[in-house]
Amino acid sequence: MKTFKRPDGRKPDEIRPMKAEVGVVPNADGSAMFSFGDTVAIAAVYGPKKMHPQHLQNPKKGTLRCTYNMISFSVTDRIRPGPSRRSTEISKITEWALEPVLMIDNFKSKVVDVHISILQANASTRCAGINAAIIALAHAGIPMKNLVSSVSIGKLDKELIVDVNKYEEDWKEGEGSTDIPITMTADGKITHIQLDGKIKKEQLMEAVKMAREAHKKIYDVQKKALKEVGK
Amino acid sequence: MTDRKIVIPGEVIAEGNDYLPGEGTEKRESEIVAIRFGLAEEFNKLVKVIPLSGVYHPRRGNVVIGCVENLTFNGWVIDIKSSDTGFLPVAEVPRYVNKNDLKEVMDFGEMVVAKITEINQRGIDLTIRSRGLGKLDDGIIIEINPNRVPRVIGKEGSMISLIKNETGCRITVGQNGLIWIDGEKTEDELFAKKAILHIAENSFISGLTDEMTKWFEEEKGK
Amino acid sequence: MIETPNLTGERIKGYLEAGKRFDGRKPDEFREVSIETGVSKNAEGSARVKIGKTEVLVGIKMNVSEPYPDSPDKGNLMVTAELTPLSSPRFENGPPRFNAIELGRVIDRGIRESKFIELEKLCIKEGEKVWTVFVDIYSINDDGNLLDAAGLGAIAALKNAKIPKYDLKEEKVLYGELSDKNMPLKKDIPISLTVHKIGNSLMLDPTREEEDVSETRITIGSSNGIISSMQKGEAMSLSVEEFEKILDLTEKAEREIFKKVEKLLK
Numbered sequence: 001m002k003t004f005k006r007p008d009g010r011k012p013d014e015i016r017p018m019k020a021e022v023g024v025v026p027n028a029d030g031s032a033m034f035s036f037g038d039t040v041a042i043a044a045v046y047g048p049k050k051m052h053p054q055h056l057q058n059p060k061k062g063t064l065r066c067t068y069n070m071i072s073f074s075v076t077d078r079i080r081p082g083p084s085r086r087s088t089e090i091s092k093i094t095e096w097a098l099e100p101v102l103m104i105d106n107f108k109s110k111v112v113d114v115h116i117s118i119l120q121a122n123a124s125t126r127c128a129g130i131n132a133a134i135i136a137l138a139h140a141g142i143p144m145k146n147l148v149s150s151v152s153i154g155k156l157d158k159e160l161i162v163d164v165n166k167y168e169e170d171w172k173e174g175e176g177s178t179d180i181p182i183t184m185t186a187d188g189k190i191t192h193i194q195l196d197g198k199i200k201k202e203q204l205m206e207a208v209k210m211a212r213e214a215h216k217k218i219y220d221v222q223k224k225a226l227k228e229v230g231k
Numbered sequence: 232m233t234d235r236k237i238v239i240p241g242e243v244i245a246e247g248n249d250y251l252p253g254e255g256t257e258k259r260e261s262e263i264v265a266i267r268f269g270l271a272e273e274f275n276k277l278v279k280v281i282p283l284s285g286v287y288h289p290r291r292g293n294v295v296i297g298c299v300e301n302l303t304f305n306g307w308v309i310d311i312k313s314s315d316t317g318f319l320p321v322a323e324v325p326r327y328v329n330k331n332d333l334k335e336v337m338d339f340g341e342m343v344v345a346k347i348t349e350i351n352q353r354g355i356d357l358t359i360r361s362r363g364l365g366k367l368d369d370g371i372i373i374e375i376n377p378n379r380v381p382r383v384i385g386k387e388g389s390m391i392s393l394i395k396n397e398t399g400c401r402i403t404v405g406q407n408g409l410i411w412i413d414g415e416k417t418e419d420e421l422f423a424k425k426a427i428l429h430i431a432e433n434s435f436i437s438g439l440t441d442e443m444t445k446w447f448e449e450e451k452g453k
Numbered sequence: 454m455i456e457t458p459n460l461t462g463e464r465i466k467g468y469l470e471a472g473k474r475f476d477g478r479k480p481d482e483f484r485e486v487s488i489e490t491g492v493s494k495n496a497e498g499s500a501r502v503k504i505g506k507t508e509v510l511v512g513i514k515m516n517v518s519e520p521y522p523d524s525p526d527k528g529n530l531m532v533t534a535e536l537t538p539l540s541s542p543r544f545e546n547g548p549p550r551f552n553a554i555e556l557g558r559v560i561d562r563g564i565r566e567s568k569f570i571e572l573e574k575l576c577i578k579e580g581e582k583v584w585t586v587f588v589d590i591y592s593i594n595d596d597g598n599l600l601d602a603a604g605l606g607a608i609a610a611l612k613n614a615k616i617p618k619y620d621l622k623e624e625k626v627l628y629g630e631l632s633d634k635n636m637p638l639k640k641d642i643p644i645s646l647t648v649h650k651i652g653n654s655l656m657l658d659p660t661r662e663e664e665d666v667s668e669t670r671i672t673i674g675s676s677n678g679i680i681s682s683m684q685k686g687e688a689m690s691l692s693v694e695e696f697e698k699i700l701d702l703t704e705k706a707e708r709e710i711f712k713k714v715e716k717l718l719k
């Protein structure tokens with residue numbers, strides 16, 4: 001083990017305490033909450049249903065439509081309600097992260113809507129959102145090959161860490177902070193990866209390996225939440 | 232495998248080449264894997280996943296309950312709580328219909344029990360040319376998750392017969408999760424509603440008919 | 454979630470005439486109310502309110518800005534409500550629709566007109582710097598009566614709020630460093646209650662099913678019987694006698710809800 005100490009005392013590969021719960025929005029066809037420590041996301045799924053507006057209908061296959069939204073008081077500086085460039089991009093990224101496992105080709109001209117709200121943010125919100133979304137989709141009975149799991153790997157100065165919090169995201173010392181959110185299918189395929197910062201190829205590959213290990217732990221939490229339904 | 236258990240997508244339900252993949256599953260090499268969330272069940276080596284949640288997917292032959300959403304020159308557009316609307320053509324009404332006055336038969340917002348005759352590119356075709364089908368004039372409509380409908384009906388209709396007997400209500404269960412209840416008194420209807428919601432919430436329990444027989448005894452003792 | 458059919462609507466009306474409701478409640482009886490405060494770490498105050506299956510989340514944020522010219526020595530209040538598409542299949546993405554705008558304005562009026570927040574105590578430097586209080590309301594699940602859930606949520610979140618520290622020299626709000634100063638609030642809590650008229654009957658706290666068949670509603674903000682805000686919604690008219698009955702009904706209900714809220718906020 002390296003001597004590097006994380007600000008909150010976690011081990012480099014330690015994820016914050018996770019929680020997941022299914023059925024948090026009774027009105028929805030499927031719903032779930034997922035949290036990494038203080039980062040809390042909920043997701044609600046509606047559909048498959050008729051796509052409105054009609055010109056967005058795809059007669060060849062079903063459409064997945066995600067909307068990611070941070071509530072105004074999820075962060076210390078109030079966010080003005082409504083979509084931003086950031087939330088628009090994350091919404092699309094989330095679709096791309098989820099779509100490879102979904103089997104929605106038969107839902108021609110239909111849409112599956114996934115609404116993600118970040119209730120409280122302490123970094124890694126898109127990962128928490130993706131983790132909640134896939135459970136909600138499963139809960140809604142949407143056919144899929146597998147679940148996906150998402151985590152952000154950080155590089156603080158020279159060290160790799162798992163599940164970046166806000167304090168770590170803002171790390172300035174040494175080489176500063178590099179944030180690498182990664183989503184993978186349960187059988188280890190990458191469906192989403194982004195990177196902000198700087199890192200060498202070898203270390204990036206190490207980060208992917210770390211993500212894979214973290215995903216297994218996240219998967220267990222997601223699986224357990226779904227198995228609790230009806231108990 | 233005898234017990235029904237909850238499985239999640241990607242989970243291996245059975246291993247070995249003698250198993251066959253049924254609904255909600257697929258074969259990956261020699262494994263039968265769940266591709267949707269639900270209860271795994273095996274019968275005669277056929278493995279399937281019974282869904283617990285999700286929207287209604289219409290099928291031919293289903294009896295559904297819907298709401299008149301629109302009137303066209305030759306029939307009624309019916310919202311059957313699915314992603315496509317149903318269409319009831321004038322010809323599928325077992326009586327004389329004046330084409331200039333469709334709303335005399337059924338108007339906007341009225342509820343109807345109908346059967347799905349055909350599902351194709353254009354949409355879902357309905358009929359009310361059969362016993363027990365047609366416009367609803369009285370009673371209440373309740374809504375449950377469509378996946379719980381089989382439990383409310385029970386094996387060969389045993390559960391729904393029990394509820395009808397115990398409450399004295401006329402009940403029609405739509406496969407789309409809408410249920411019509413009509414009784415002498417509103418209290419009777421609400422009693423039937425309570426029983427149905429109890430079943431929908433406890434549809435995981437095995438021996439549900441016995442459980443409900445007990446439930447009725449207890450409720451009536453109150 | 455279907456619109457309540459006319460069939461069911463007629464039964465609801467008929468049953469109400471006999472003073473009864475589908476879920477066994479009396480016309481003036483609320484579903485179970487739960488209030489949880491301090492649910493959001495990055496807000497200055499927050500509350501999660503559940504009324505039956507209806508759920509809202511309310512957060513308080515504060516920042517420092519210029520006062521309005523007509524109130525140079527008073528803080529500002531901004532109430533917004535979002536009916537999130539997450540919370541109901543009936544709500545859609547996009548700019549706020551009328552219902553969300555009205556909800557925000559009705560709650561705003563309830564707080565502002567009762568003078569519940571002592572805005573004069575939120576002045577930092579007259580004519581230059583005052584606190585702005587944002588009350589942001591989010592629907593999580595709509596099973597009827599979001600109006601009253603939002604009203605309770607706003608009150609509970611305000612009661613829970615602490616003013617952040619402010620660095621006068623740097624002119625910066627030090628978020629995350631809450632002072633021990635509570636939001637300056639009056640003792641009297643304004644309770645906002647909505648009475649619905651269905652058929653010839655008046656009732657409180659409708660479920661989604663009941664709200665669908667409601668013909669008109671009045672939301673009344675009051676504290677100890679003193680009314681400070683009101684809004685009639687929907688196009689059905691009311692007789693003066695009915696209106697008086699509504700006032701009687703809210704007066705009684707206000708006392709009961711107040712007792713509940715007081716207990717839940719302890």
